């Protein structure tokens with residue numbers, strides 16, 4: 001083997017292989033087309049194998065040579081495990097001691113169920129304590145020298161494979177499955193049926209664990225007065241400022257994120273927001289389609305201002321993108337697209353139903369109000385959904 005010479009620093013690579021054993025590595029800056037990255041061309045040899053760089057030199061940790069540091073790390077690990085034990089005890093006590101109907105107000109979050117919060121936080125601390133303790137233990141006290149385990153061949157020898165095959169066939173012969181098919185089929189039936197109780201439990205628990213009506217109700221629902229007359233309309237307020245919106249504020253092409261005014265009285269703010277979120281847009285009335293869908297959308301709005309649920313009917317993401325030119329609402333999760341000019345019918349994507357429209361008008365002061373709740377459940381489908389469609 002001979003190389004044609006070592007190229008000068010910064011010069012082109014002029015390495016010619018002289019035989020199959022040439023192992024000269026390509027240099028940094030060599031390109032695949034054979035040029036050296038500066039426009040000069042040469043022959044580049046990519047070696048079949050690289051030298052094993054080996055492991056980096058082992059760096060000793062403090063606890064490896066200082067017994068005091070080792071004891072300190074030991075105490076730190078034990079403290080984390082102790083914290084975990086404490087949190088687990090809190091979990092157990094809270095499980096029995098806290099009334100599951102108790103709500104608390106957490107600034108920035110809103111009303112939350114106290115039991116759920118305590119159980120969640122204590123369980124998190126409990127797991128975190130164990131995890132952090134184990135990691136700290138491994139990093140500071142356990143040996144950290146790297147060990148290489150050579151792989152052996154996974155495949156058995158031909159001899160062993162043949163023996164295993166013969167044993168299986170002999171087992172089949174001994175069980176006489178071929179000669180007594182009734183045994184084969186009855187065993188198959190018994191094993192198949194045995195799986196059913198497990199399938200039933202899973203399928204049976206797929207039903208709605210909450211009251212279905214909770215999924216159908218939103219804060220937009222208006223309670224009738226005692227005499228049966230319609231209740232007080234609910235003002236539309238901006239999210240998150242919760243300030244009411246006048247019809248004159250909504251210019252053509254604008255879009256508002258809306259909540260019901262009653263949200264401020266809610267004790268389950270997050271759950272109620274998740275169902276009541278609405279998008280408000282104004283179109284030129286002439287832009288609505290002339291068919292039945294367009295007429296319905298227009299008549300449920302106010303002078304071209306229309307309000308639709310923001311919760312995607314596919315799997316419930318927030319439909320947050322409004323294309324002003326096309327009047328399309330787009331869900332960013334799986335790109336379902338809804339046409340506002342045709343009552344938010346689905347024109348693309350996996351959603352199967354239009355976004356429910358909220359019927360609105362203005363009150364005596366010119367503020368936008370909802371005169372009734374949604375006439376169908378918002379968001380994704382659930383098994384009893386059709387029972388709540390008006």
Ligand code: FES
Pocket residue numbers: 312313314315316317331332333334335336349350351
């Ligand atoms: S959740 Fe909107 S498209 Fe899937």
